[in-house]
Amino acid sequence: MGTIVCQKCDATISHFEDEKVTKLYAQCPGCHDKNKQTKR
Numbered sequence: 001m002g003t004i005v006c007q008k009c010d011a012t013i014s015h016f017e018d019e020k021v022t023k024l025y026a027q028c029p030g031c032h033d034k035n036k037q038t039k040r
């Protein structure tokens with residue numbers, strides 16, 4: 001099973017079907033919003 005985790009807060013965002021254990025890093029909506037707000 002694959003897991004998508006947030007690279008900022010390490011929260012599990014989503015799971016997806018996979019033959020092997022995979023970990024993908026992305027940004028959860030919360031951190032994505034924060035990033036947008038902080039960025040000028």
Ligand SMILES: [Zn+2]
Pocket residue numbers: 006007008009010011027028029030031032
């Ligand atoms: Zn996050």
